[in-house]
Amino acid sequence: MDIYLPIAEMSVDALWLIGLGAVVGFLSGLFGVGGGFLLTPLLTFMGIPATIAVGTQSNQLVGTSLSGALAHWKRRNIDVRMGFILTMGSFLGTGIGVQLFKWLKQMGHINLVITLSYVTLLSVVGLMMFWESAPRLFKAGQRFRSRKRSAKPDVTPDGLTQGWGASGSMAIDFPESNLRVNVMLPIVLGIIGGILVAMLGVGGGFVLVPAMIYILRMPPALVNGTSLFQILFTTAFATVLQAVTNHSVDVVLAVLMLIGSVVSVPFGARFASKLKPEVARFLMSVLILLVAGKLVAGLILAPEHLFTVEVKLLP
Amino acid sequence: MKKIVALLITLCLITSPALAAKKLSAELSEDFVGVREGFDGARLTVFGVLRNKADVVIVLEGPPAEMQVRKKERHTGIWINGTPRIIRPAPSYYAVISSKPVTAVATTEAVQTYGLAPQAMLFADTPYGSGLVEAKTQDGLYRFEPDGVRVLESNLFRADFFLPPNVPIGLFKAHIYEFSGKKLIASRTEELKVAQIGFNDSLSRMAREKPLLYALMSLLISLGIGGGSAYLFRRVS
Numbered sequence: 401m402d403i404y405l406p407i408a409e410m411s412v413d414a415l416w417l418i419g420l421g422a423v424v425g426f427l428s429g430l431f432g433v434g435g436g437f438l439l440t441p442l443l444t445f446m447g448i449p450a451t452i453a454v455g456t457q458s459n460q461l462v463g464t465s466l467s468g469a470l471a472h473w474k475r476r477n478i479d480v481r482m483g484f485i486l487t488m489g490s491f492l493g494t495g496i497g498v499q500l501f502k503w504l505k506q507m508g509h510i511n512l513v514i515t516l517s518y519v520t521l522l523s524v525v526g527l528m529m530f531w532e533s534a535p536r537l538f539k540a541g542q543r544f545r546s547r548k549r550s551a552k553p554d555v556t557p558d559g560l561t562q563g564w565g566a567s568g569s570m571a572i573d574f575p576e577s578n579l580r581v582n583v584m585l586p587i588v589l590g591i592i593g594g595i596l597v598a599m600l601g602v603g604g605g606f607v608l609v610p611a612m613i614y615i616l617r618m619p620p621a622l623v624n625g626t627s628l629f630q631i632l633f634t635t636a637f638a639t640v641l642q643a644v645t646n647h648s649v650d651v652v653l654a655v656l657m658l659i660g661s662v663v664s665v666p667f668g669a670r671f672a673s674k675l676k677p678e679v680a681r682f683l684m685s686v687l688i689l690l691v692a693g694k695l696v697a698g699l700i701l702a703p704e705h706l707f708t709v710e711v712k713l714l715p
Numbered sequence: 716m717k718k719i720v721a722l723l724i725t726l727c728l729i730t731s732p733a734l735a736a737k738k739l740s741a742e743l744s745e746d747f748v749g750v751r752e753g754f755d756g757a758r759l760t761v762f763g764v765l766r767n768k769a770d771v772v773i774v775l776e777g778p779p780a781e782m783q784v785r786k787k788e789r790h791t792g793i794w795i796n797g798t799p800r801i802i803r804p805a806p807s808y809y810a811v812i813s814s815k816p817v818t819a820v821a822t823t824e825a826v827q828t829y830g831l832a833p834q835a836m837l838f839a840d841t842p843y844g845s846g847l848v849e850a851k852t853q854d855g856l857y858r859f860e861p862d863g864v865r866v867l868e869s870n871l872f873r874a875d876f877f878l879p880p881n882v883p884i885g886l887f888k889a890h891i892y893e894f895s896g897k898k899l900i901a902s903r904t905e906e907l908k909v910a911q912i913g914f915n916d917s918l919s920r921m922a923r924e925k926p927l928l929y930a931l932m933s934l935l936i937s938l939g940i941g942g943g944s945a946y947l948f949r950r951v952s
Contacts, residue, residue, distance in 0.1 A: 404754040404880065406911065406919040411755050411880035459933050463941030470945045508785050508796045636934055643930035647922060651933040652752075658937055662944035699793040705853055707846030708796065710783040711807055713885055 407650035408452045414656055416446065421460075421660025428464070428661065429668020430675070431684050432624070434631070436461055436602035437525070439657065441518055441691050448653070450514045451505060455648025456657075457601030458638035463658045464665070465603060465632040472625025479576040479622045482586060483629040486608075489590020490597070490634040497598025498641040505646065508710075517600055519695050525606055526688035533681040556580055563617050577618045585616060593630065597638045603631040739901035740764045741771075741891045746905075748878060749912035759876040759907065761812075761889055764869075769895040770813065770820040771864055772831055773874050777808025777856070777909075778885030784843045784850075800843040807883035808856050809836070812863035812874045820894045829892060829899075833859055855879040884909055 403414040420442055428435035436457050443453035472478050504510040554562040565571055565582025572583045589611050596604035605627050612623045643649040672680065741763025748757045761773050781803035785796040809830075813820055817831040827835045833852070838844035851857040856879065864874040887907040893900050911919055922929045 402753060402755040402880070404750060404752055404915055406915045407922055409881065409884075409919075411753075459937055462934055463937035463939075463944075466938055466941035467945035470942065508783070508799055512795055636938075639934055639937075640927065640930040643922065643933065644926040647926065649922070649930065649933055651918065651929070651936060654933065654937060655940065658940045662940060666948050703787050703794050705850060706787050707843070707850045708785050708787070709847055709850045710785075710799075711883070712781040712783070713807060713883060714779045714781055714804055 403652065403656070405448075405650050405653050407647065408448055408653060410447070412446065412448070417653065417656040418660040420446075421657035422664040423660075424657075425464075425661025425664035426668035426671075427684070427687075429665040429670075430672045431680055432672070434461065434464065434603035434605050435661070437518070437521060437600070437606065438687070438691060440514075440601045441522075441695060445694070450511045451501075451646065451648045452650055452653070454501070454514065454599070454601035455642035455646055456650045456653045458597055458635045458642055459649050459651065459654040460658050460661075461597075461601075461603050461635040462632065462639060463654075464661055465628050465635060467662060467665070469625065469628040469632050472628060475625070477622055477625035478629045479574055479618065479626045480629070482574050482577055482618065482622075483626050485572075485583060485586045486590040486593065486626070486630040487633045489587035490594035490630060491590075491637050492587075493591035493594020493596075494598045494634055494638045494641060495594070496591070497595040498638065498645050500595075501599055501642075502645055514600065515695055515699060519692055519699070521600070522688050522692035522695070526685045526692055529681050529685035530689065533678045533685060536678040537682050561617050564615070577622055579616070579618060581616060589616065590630065594634055594638075597631070597634050598641070603635065605631060739891060739893050739903040741903055741905070743889055743905045743907055746907055748882075748907065748909045750882070750884065750909065750915060751913050752915055754880060754915075756880045756882070757878045759878060760873060761876070761891065761905075762871065762873040763891065765866065765872055765893060766895060766900070767870065769870075769893050769900065770815055771866075771872055771874075772811065772813040772817055772820060772829070772892045772894065773864065774830065774890040774892070775808070775810045775812075775876050775907075776806045776888045776890065777883045778806075778887070779804035780807040780883070781805075782847055784847050786843065786846060802838050802844060802847055805836075805838060805847060807885070808878070808887065809851070810858040810860070810876055812858075812860045812876065814862070814864040814866050814872065816861040820897065821892075821899070822897050825894070825897070825899060829890070831892075833857070854881060856881065856883070878909065882909055884911060
């Protein structure tokens with residue numbers, strides 16, 4: 401069933417796109433990640449220009465992060481104040497990212513930068529998951545020495561966890577997270593998240609979530625919800641900027657993938673309880689490394705076609 | 716098909732007495748191609764009548780464009796796009812269809828003047844120009860078919876063009892050249908409009924002309940799907 405994408409100006413099989421959304425949605429539910437970092441490379445493998453894939457992804461992520469954030473909202477797993485401060489940073493990051501994106505597009509290097517960033521990101525995440533899960537998988541039953549945790553976090557006189565710069569003048573309290581930390585720290589994390597959304601079309605949860613736990617010292621229970629809350633606003637803002645600045649949001653493409661993914665996320669989540677977490681993480685790491693490998697091959701193997709052309713119709 | 720047959724008959728009637736006047740009788744099957752949601756390419760037929768022993772070459776040319784051509788170069792082991800060359804104007808679509816190889820039909824000068832072969836396109840003598848022709852041929856947007864015109868009995872001819880799904884939007888021109896004894900004896904130009912229509916047209920126009928509104932609409936749609944699904948699944952489970 402071919403469908404014409406009005407912004408990408410090409411026709412693709414709609415069922416393929418819904419299927420792709422469904423597979424990635426299932427994996428998102430299964431592994432508790434956004435899945436954007438798989439979807440963008442897979443779209444480019446289908447022949448969709450990387451710029452359109454990235455711009456459209458932010459639009460699609462608005463839908464997936466809303467449904468995720470709603471679930472966390474109901475369970476009160478969101479630190480709203482932290483979410484808003486992260487969002488302030490990420491709006492700034494998105495603005496920087498979209499301009500950078502525009503500039504690289506004009507220079508003709510946007511595809512290379514996207515590919516290289518993905519290779520780096522996927523290799524790092526994939527290898528970390530692989531190292532962590534593979535030994536557990538193959539030496540099942542054997543107990544692992546838990547790594548020495550850092551000493552208990554320091555606590556302020558009024559009982560709040562003392563984050564970085566908690567005694568400085570920029571410190572701010574987050575009662576929901578029971579935390580006091582320099583306000584610049586979440587803003588900088590937000591900026592990084594915003595750049596990731598704008599440049600790569602990923603929510604950035606897989607970078608922000610560990611950073612919020614280990615750097616911000618937020619309680620892990622609030623981290624996923626707060627991250628999704630922030631991603632919702634950031635991707636919404638990125639959608640607007642990408643559409644206005646780069647004309648790279650294809651709403652038909654976004655809707656098709658969204659339909660596939662919203663249906664399958666809950667199934668993935670349900671299936672997650674049946675799969676041992678280390679098995680799930682191992683499979684995920686293999687998948688991520690395969691995608692990274694395919695991207696690397698595209699960079700180093702001699703290209704089939706040496707010339708690429710960008711067409712601008714004359715008025 | 717009926718339409719084509721009817722037009723052919725009319726053409727025959729019109730042309731038989733008018734052969735002396737050096738006019739070429741030819742017609743396009745459509746003058747408008749609409750690109751809808753399910754668009755997967757379109758066929759376009761050019762048909763007409765030739766004089767005895769004449770040959771025909773048809774050039775279908777898409778709207779002119781500025782082409783930014785980049786060549787991949789190897790730097791420290793990876794392939795990177797080099798600095799682009801601008802080629803303008805260049806046709807966004809270009810198809811040459813003839814009844815015989817063009818060199819058998821026209822003189823070398825005519826092939827060059829009317830751009831009847833890949834190497835005869837204005838810019839094709841530079842490396843980036845031939846790279847452009849190569850890339851566009853890969854995309855199916857430049858096509859050269861030396862046996863694409865079928866000459867039927869009584870000098871009727873018919874040529875089928877395929878406009879691929881990635882066809883550029885805009886005004887197309889079909890130049891029809893009639894050659895006899897390697898000399899151009901008649902020519903004619905017909906126009907064809909390719910445009911997005913319906914839902915597609917509204918969307919791409921909105922994205923171009925009112926990007927903010929388009930973005931807000933896209934946002935609302937994905938918020939609706941995301942929120943709606945969250946609501947539905949909560950009710951189901």
